[in-house]
Amino acid sequence: MSVSAREETAKPVRNFGIDLKTAGPLVALIVLCVLGYSLNPAFLSEGNLANLLTRSAFIGIIAVGATFVITAGGIDLSVGSMAAFVAGMMIIIMNGAIDVMGVSVWTVILGCGCSLILGIGAGFINGFLTTKGKIEAFIVTLGTMGIYRSLVTYFADGGTLSLASAARDIYRPVYYDSFLRIPIPVWVFIGVAIIGWILMNRTAFGRYCMAIGSNEHVARYSAIKVDRVKTWTYVLQGLCVSLATIIYVPRLGSASSATGVLWELEAIAAVIIGGTMLKGGFGRVGGTVIGALILTAIGNILNLTDIISNYLNGAVQGVIIVVAVYLQRGNLRAPKRKAQE
Amino acid sequence: MKLKTLLAGLVVSTAMIGAAAAQDKIKIGVSIPAATHGFMGGLNWHAQEAEKRLEAQHENIDIIIVTANGPSDQASDLEDLVSVHQIDALVVLPFESEPLTDPVKQVKQTGAFITVVDRGLSEPGIEDIYVAGNNTEMGRVSAEYMKSRLKEGDNIVILRGIPTVLDTERFDAFMAEIEGSGINVLDNKFANWNRDDGFEVMQDFLSRFPDIDGVWAQDDDITLGVVEAIKQAGREKEMFVVGGAGMKEIIKGVMEGDELVPVDVLYPPAQIATAMDVTVANYTSNAPVRGRYILGAPLITPENAEEFYFPDSPF
Numbered sequence: 144m145s146v147s148a149r150e151e152t153a154k155p156v157r158n159f160g161i162d163l164k165t166a167g168p169l170v171a172l173i174v175l176c177v178l179g180y181s182l183n184p185a186f187l188s189e190g191n192l193a194n195l196l197t198r199s200a201f202i203g204i205i206a207v208g209a210t211f212v213i214t215a216g217g218i219d220l221s222v223g224s225m226a227a228f229v230a231g232m233m234i235i236i237m238n239g240a241i242d243v244m245g246v247s248v249w250t251v252i253l254g255c256g257c258s259l260i261l262g263i264g265a266g267f268i269n270g271f272l273t274t275k276g277k278i279e280a281f282i283v284t285l286g287t288m289g290i291y292r293s294l295v296t297y298f299a300d301g302g303t304l305s306l307a308s309a310a311r312d313i314y315r316p317v318y319y320d321s322f323l324r325i326p327i328p329v330w331v332f333i334g335v336a337i338i339g340w341i342l343m344n345r346t347a348f349g350r351y352c353m354a355i356g357s358n359e360h361v362a363r364y365s366a367i368k369v370d371r372v373k374t375w376t377y378v379l380q381g382l383c384v385s386l387a388t389i390i391y392v393p394r395l396g397s398a399s400s401a402t403g404v405l406w407e408l409e410a411i412a413a414v415i416i417g418g419t420m421l422k423g424g425f426g427r428v429g430g431t432v433i434g435a436l437i438l439t440a441i442g443n444i445l446n447l448t449d450i451i452s453n454y455l456n457g458a459v460q461g462v463i464i465v466v467a468v469y470l471q472r473g474n475l476r477a478p479k480r481k482a483q484e
Numbered sequence: 485m486k487l488k489t490l491l492a493g494l495v496v497s498t499a500m501i502g503a504a505a506a507q508d509k510i511k512i513g514v515s516i517p518a519a520t521h522g523f524m525g526g527l528n529w530h531a532q533e534a535e536k537r538l539e540a541q542h543e544n545i546d547i548i549i550v551t552a553n554g555p556s557d558q559a560s561d562l563e564d565l566v567s568v569h570q571i572d573a574l575v576v577l578p579f580e581s582e583p584l585t586d587p588v589k590q591v592k593q594t595g596a597f598i599t600v601v602d603r604g605l606s607e608p609g610i611e612d613i614y615v616a617g618n619n620t621e622m623g624r625v626s627a628e629y630m631k632s633r634l635k636e637g638d639n640i641v642i643l644r645g646i647p648t649v650l651d652t653e654r655f656d657a658f659m660a661e662i663e664g665s666g667i668n669v670l671d672n673k674f675a676n677w678n679r680d681d682g683f684e685v686m687q688d689f690l691s692r693f694p695d696i697d698g699v700w701a702q703d704d705d706i707t708l709g710v711v712e713a714i715k716q717a718g719r720e721k722e723m724f725v726v727g728g729a730g731m732k733e734i735i736k737g738v739m740e741g742d743e744l745v746p747v748d749v750l751y752p753p754a755q756i757a758t759a760m761d762v763t764v765a766n767y768t769s770n771a772p773v774r775g776r777y778i779l780g781a782p783l784i785t786p787e788n789a790e791e792f793y794f795p796d797s798p799f
Contacts, residue, residue: 183692190717191691198684301519301528302798303679303705305733319716395679395712401521401705402680446688449671454647456674
């Protein structure tokens with residue numbers, strides 16, 4: 144925490160052309176891209192890049208929300224289950240709406256509206272229990288993780304909830320169409336990232352998150368409404384989950400208990416790779432975006448080559464995650480030494 | 485404290501009443517994995533259907549179904565079935581072979597009749613009946629169909645399940661059958677019996693290989709993801725997909741003559757019902773039932789798809 148505080152104050156003094164902390168994950172991403180291209184030139188084809196970016200949108204959007212939660216010293220383990228639950232409820236609601244009001248764009252809009260309400264509501268519950276209930280965020284979200292996961296299994300009767308095909312035809316473009324040759328999920332991702340960046344770096348809310356994550360007591364004495372700000376981070380997280388779900392559902396038109404498994408860990412990994420500290424106090428939305436891209440790129444590259452045994456995929460991913468974070472830690476140390484000189 | 489005593493008393497008395505009432509009934513415990521993915525969802529459904537049917541048919545049969553979230557969970561379930569329910573017979577689909585072998589042996593020592601389903605135990609001779617789908621046959625039948633549709637020099641890609649013995653059996657049998665046919669297997673990747681992974685892995689295969697003639701997706705959940713990826717790339721005219729298991733959506737497609745997924749290979753979630761049937765038969769018929777019941781892995785085609793279609797099942 145003190146390191147990050149020193150970082151902040153030291154920033155204007157050192158006049159590097161590039162910010163080393165941002166460069167860490169970026170360098171890792173570039174290295175990965177070069178590696179991907181050298182293993183298989185198809186990596187940089189337009190189709191593959193579009194696939195890669197679209198895929199990273201889900202984890203990316205959720206991870207932007209997670210950046211705020213983690214920066215404020217919290218954690219949300221429920222996002223993957225929450226995504227599955229919200230997706231399942233959306234499908235049930237839309238299928239139900241078809242019976243009542245027929246198939247139209249309104250059915251889809253109704254589903255998306257419900258998704259937003261559910262996401263925000265679920266986020267609020269996490270936030271409320273953490274702040275007012277005074278239960279550790281780890282425990283609250285561990286609990287809600289189990290609840291959402293079993294609810295979606297229950298509603299699907301252990302199988303899969305599928306969106307009626309008529310509604311799917313209307314909803315499909317949300318995932319599969321492009322605007323200016325960039326897929327729509329990527330636009331949503333870009334929008335969320337920009338808003339997230341502004342919130343984190345240019346508003347009082349972002350500063351409060353960092354202050355609370357650094358030292359909650361000091362923040363409280365500084366007249367920051369700690370509980371309110373922390374609750375907001377979870378609401379924001381819920382909103383992000385809901386947005387990710389809205390673009391996820393049209394992809395396969397289904398939700399099951401296998402939906403969103405381990406997304407929480409991927410989101411947390413993206414946040415950490417991006418340079419946000421797990422213990423809170425310092426958040427980087429831009430880094431999170433790169434972190435999400437790195438995670439997706441690893442999986443993509445592994446699928447584009449047959450050099451590595453299938454059984455070792457997890458090991459390769461693990462190594463790259465650790466290396467990406469190490470690169471960045473190395474850079475964190477450099478200015479510290481400089482400050483001591 | 486009071487509540488605790490009350491609860492404890494309640495549990496004990498219910499157990500005693502239950503035990504007294506069911507004294508003359510044959511108790512059959514069914515221990516299966518929880519419905520955490522499509523296939524297990526289907527298996528759970530078939531288990532419940534079989535319970536209703538068998539209990540309605542036979543007055544003296546009482547079936548208790550318990551579901552577990554992992555191997556250790558299942559071991560506890562087995563202990564409960566013995567101590568609380570005092571079962572006469574056990575139908576078990578072990579989560580994993582190794583860790584469940586001893587717990588099942590413990591049940592056996594109480595004198596219970598044992599039926600093992602699908603995944604075997606690591607020691608022979610424990611079970612009285614073994615009922616299973618046929619992974620090897622499933623791989624072989626899929627490869628046979630590939631050979632019937634493709635010629636020398638054609639290319640296929642393979643999407644596998646989760647790295648387990650089950651998956652390896654299917655894969656090895658497939659590769660053995662395809663060998664020497666001149667069909668090229670471009671690559672194989674794990675898609676974890678999951679739609680999302682199937683979609684992503686297939687997207688990557690499609691950007692990597694310009695010429696694919698066939699896809700062995702091995703599982704129907706993966707197949708659904710694969711189909712979306714192929715449609716997105718607009719290449720549905722170039723290839724066909726062979727899945728497996730017997731998911732109702734896929735079978736419906738086969739019935740309706742889908743060209744992209746023309747057939748399916750059966751690996752029935754209803755095998756649990758078969759196991760329960762033969763276990764009950766041990767008590768209700770005078771025919772010998774001990775032995776191994778290996779279900780076939782027939783090719784499901786538009787002609788016979790009707791037989792394998794369960795519209796009410798969640799899978």
